[in-house]
Amino acid sequence: MSKSQEMKKVLFVGQEPETVDFSDPALPPGFDAAKIHAGIALGMKQMADRGWHADLCLVRPDDSATTVLEQQLSTIFYDCVVIGGGIRIPPKSLLLFERLVNSVHKSAPQASIAFNTSPPDTGDAAARWLNVD
Structure with missing residues (x-):
């Protein structure tokens, strides 16, 4: 199987839904x-339906985030990492977002x-960078 035919591996990074401050006006x-859990499940299913791992x-949203992410990234060679809008969009999450990108x-x-706007468009976000339809 050529590199272009290999199964694409995508990591979806999001904030634990139970730790989200739902009073945030953003x-x-x-x-x-x-x-959020329902949206994540939908996004994960859509990526599996595309034949991706x-x-x-x-x-x-604390200092453990980068450790958790770096541990996950050490387990598999990912083709694309999608960081969720729940981390990227709220202004108070800017430092967390920067830490995760780095x-x-x-x-x-x-x-x-890649960056999504909501969990259900995670597959589309990854597809923009994986050169697949």
């Missing part, structure tokens, strides 16, 4: 942990980095 009204790495850059320099 988040959509009515959002809750159950809705997809892993999920949920982090806490962890990917350091621990998986071969991986493309």
Whole structure:
């Protein structure tokens, strides 16, 4: 099997839904942990349906996040790492977002980095960088 035919490996990085501050005005009204979990499940299914190996790495919004991510990145050679909008969009998550991007850059320099807007478009975010439809 050629490199282009090999199964693509994608890591989806998101914040543990139970640690999200739903009072943050930067988040959509009515959002809750159950809705995030449902969106994550949908995004993971869509990537599996594309024939990709997809892993999920949920982090806490604290100093443990980079350690957890770097440990996950040491287990598999990923083609793409998608960092979720829940980490990227809220202004108060900027430092966490920067730390995670730098962890990917350091621990998986071969991986493309992509960003979703919500869990269900994670596969589309990865596809932009994997040169697949």
